[in-house]
Amino acid sequence: QKEVEQDPGPLSVPEGAIVSLNCTYSNSAFQYFMWYRQYSRKGPELLMYTYSSGNKEDGRFTAQVDKSSKYISLFIRDSQPSDSATYLCAPLTGTASKLTFGTGTRLQVTL
Amino acid sequence: DGGITQSPKYLFRKEGQNVTLSCEQNLNHDAMYWYRQDPGQGLRLIYYSQIVNDFQKGDIAEGYSVSREKKESFPLTVTSAQKNPTAFYLCASSIDMSGYTEAFFGQGTRLTVV
Numbered sequence: 001q002k003e004v005e006q007d008p009g010p011l012s013v014p015e016g017a018i019v020s021l022n023c024t025y026s027n028s029a030f031q032y033f034m035w036y037r038q039y040s041r042k043g044p045e046l047l048m049y050t051y052s053s054g055n056k057e058d059g060r061f062t063a064q065v066d067k068s069s070k071y072i073s074l075f076i077r078d079s080q081p082s083d084s085a086t087y088l089c090a091p092l093t094g095t096a097s098k099l100t101f102g103t104g105t106r107l108q109v110t111l
Numbered sequence: 112d113g114g115i116t117q118s119p120k121y122l123f124r125k126e127g128q129n130v131t132l133s134c135e136q137n138l139n140h141d142a143m144y145w146y147r148q149d150p151g152q153g154l155r156l157i158y159y160s161q162i163v164n165d166f167q168k169g170d171i172a173e174g175y176s177v178s179r180e181k182k183e184s185f186p187l188t189v190t191s192a193q194k195n196p197t198a199f200y201l202c203a204s205s206i207d208m209s210g211y212t213e214a215f216f217g218q219g220t221r222l223t224v225v
Contacts, residue, residue, distance in 0.1 A: 002172065008151050043115075043201055043216030044154075051211070063146045088153065098169070098216050099144065099203070103153035 003027050006089055006102030015111055019076040023089035023102045026070065030091035033065050035074050038086045038104065047074075047087070079109045113156070117184045117202050117217035123225050124196065132187045132220045134202035138213070142208045143185040148173060148199040148219075157200075160185055161208050189222065197224050 005079050006023045013019055021035075032051055036044035050056045053067045066074040088104040115136045124130045136143065142161050146154040156169030160179040174193025179185055185204075188197045200220045205212040 003147075006153070033177070034213075036214075037149065040139075041219070041221075042215075043203075043218050046213045046214070049211065049213075073192075093207060098156060098159055098208065099212075101146075101154040103151060 003100050004089060004091060005076065005100040008103045010106040010108055012108045012110060013079055015081060015109055017079050017109070019079050019083070019107060019109075021076075021087050021105050021107070022076040023072040023091075024070055025072065025091050027091070027093065028067075028070070029093040031094040032092040033072050034090040034092065035061075036088045036090055036101070038088060040048055040085075044088055048063075053094060074076055076107075079107075081109050081111060083107060084109050115202060115204055115215055115217040117200075117220050119220060120218065122222045124222060125189045125225060126185070129188055129190050130222065132202075132222070133172065133188065134148055134185045134217060136183050136204045136215075138204055138215060139182070139202075140204035140206050141204045142212070143179065144203040144205075144214065145169075145175070145177065145185070145187045146201045146203065148201060154201065159208075196222055198222060201222070204213055 035047045036051040037047045038044040050063045056063045060077045062075040086104040086106045089102040118133045144159045145157040158177040160166040176188045201213040202217045
């Protein structure tokens, strides 16, 4: 079993839709949960992160962690064509952690 | 501007050749990483370095080698032993590897075997 599982997509939604991107993980030692966004032919950039369980909101983006079920979600409200990218989840244990990424979900927001 | 620079952007290699991908950072970060990205497989860790003159194998180190002689530089050599080297290679750095750490990525090198 991989440490981090993510549906690779592609996921295609119309502009304005609410998008839900998800990851599952197997390592119960993960404490920090990060989402990176990667545009085509570019390096990933950190979008947002949460620590332990709960929600965190940043503009149109909400990150949610459920440690009991080892499930991570990223919600995008009022999706825009500029949100079209690959979204990668990356959990960390918090101690001498090497970054482990999910496969990434490719999102396409259409006009 | 602070950041990570990878070069070249595109690289072509003949069968049996070794090639070296450059990665330089001016962020004063201790930790540096090399990832390989293939379609549908996400980022897979090749090598990482927590400090100068020290590096560790990642999940797919076979056929690759690295050095870390300077804090700002972490070159990756793809050797002829790597059977399927065509991929997008990403270099990253972070302040260190303890606790929460954000990784900063370069723009990548696309390597193609011809």
